[in-house]
Amino acid sequence: MRFLAILLIFLSICWQSTGQQSFSFHKTEVEPSTKKHFKIPVTDGKDSTFIPITVFHGSKPGPVLGITAGIHGYEYPPILAAQHLNQKVDPQSLSGTIILVQIANVPAFLDRSPFVNPIDNKNLNRSFPGKKEGSITEKMAHILTREIIAKSNFFVDMHAGDAPEDLRPYNAWYQSDALPEASIKGQEMALAMGFDYSIVFNISKERLEKPSLYCSQEAFHRNIPAVDIECGRLGIPGEEEADIIVQGIFSLLGHLDMLPITRTTAKKPVIIAKRSTTKSKSTGFFYTDKKAGDTITTGEHIGYITDFFGKKLEDITASQDGMILYMIGTPPINTGETIMNIGAFPSAMNKK
Template structure:
């Protein structure tokens, strides 16, 4: 009778444990619940080779799969540093669901301190999605991230910062399309849960969804996966404030997705939401002497900068940023 009771107890415990969390396999390796596993995925083309470092956190409780990429551009350091912190701070034993964390997507650019492009083939990884398994090294990197990370995710975040020449104000953004209202809604909720001061809407026309995504996070949106971009950091500087802000935002997102318990009291935040963006291009080339700082609100006719041929660049748009 005692043996039967022990058998029954073990069987019940095993059944409950199995129901608690579905199995998860990565790179043909089963990831045990409550564990963290490190991978280096090789990427090899006809002329070049590199690898993509990935960490898998598999929780002990059921939950969604969150994909996270850092270092799509290797000169954008705060997201890369934030990924290193997340790698140390996330406890899989306290996690519900699974996290796929790409610590540095573009290792060649990181090692070469190369802004924007992969020095091995001169291509921009964030213009190469969904990738090509038989293409150049960057196209193959995009293909692996698409198939091994994005395609396996229920939610997705791509973390960026201002590259070498980009003096950016920190913000996050979500994708929105009338063709995907539910996915858009979830993306908005994700972005606002991260409590950035500024959030931008990336509006995607329905016809754009039928074309190659090009961008990492947009590839997730094309696959009907709610996705958010982070842009936190400037000029390729590895700032601690920006790094800490990204980490804070990611933990707030994990709490929003019910993947962790932060024991955080609900606080009403009202970020500035920018619903429309503009790009102003100069008709001339040369050194750019700016007259405005990156946080300055502009009025129509404001002087932005002067080029060495004394051509003044003014803000002549009929509308300012349209804010929600």
């Protein structure tokens, strides 16, 4: 008994020396050096779903990093990356806390539904900050805002090219003169992750006063440094892309001093601060020999659209010099849809 008492005193002293306390999440205490899984129920009174979340609570004090995967349920590499992180992150080595949303949009994932929640046909990434009393997608956004975003000191939302979207990997951070500290920290986060290309999302003060709509932008609206990841294409569950995401998250954890990872000088990405979007004026078939990542020049012919009998309706040309960040990678096209998004290289921006 005396030995047991001494052991308890010793463990108590060790615990106190770290200064780490339990982390409260969804009315549950997560003890230091542990992880706990949660299935948060969501219902609108008619339909129901859940959000699977893992909380890693470290052995030492540190920041709270919120991470979401599966806002769009057909974007598989981020979802696979979250599954890998669930196995690879050791809470005993962690300083601080990670709140990892394994799949934000379970109905879309299980129904293999691109872009929208099949229950109410709404896009979760156009629904933030959500509504406590609303449709099931609006309720999902409300829970993610309240339970994850609002509790985070830093935030990452992970995406990929959905079913029809060809995309080259990049990340992005939010920037606004109205929120300089969050902007600088967001930039530092993005540049530490090791992506070849980083995009600047410039947000005006006027935009900050409107509903965020986007998951990561909701974090920024709350003065939380926020980064987007885009890695994966055409709804393909690529393990290579999942590994790139996992590596980026671990690099970020080292940057935030949340894991004892030896910092290496991250390669400097190409920073893209200007983008242009080309939209379709027609409905029918889209033909192109271009792909995401291709470099194009202003006025270059990049494809054409025909009607359902093969009659050409319009030619598509490049709106600026730069690189195709993402584009429609399948034949169907509707009037008003985005055909491609082009990022201007810094040298091209300087010529404007």
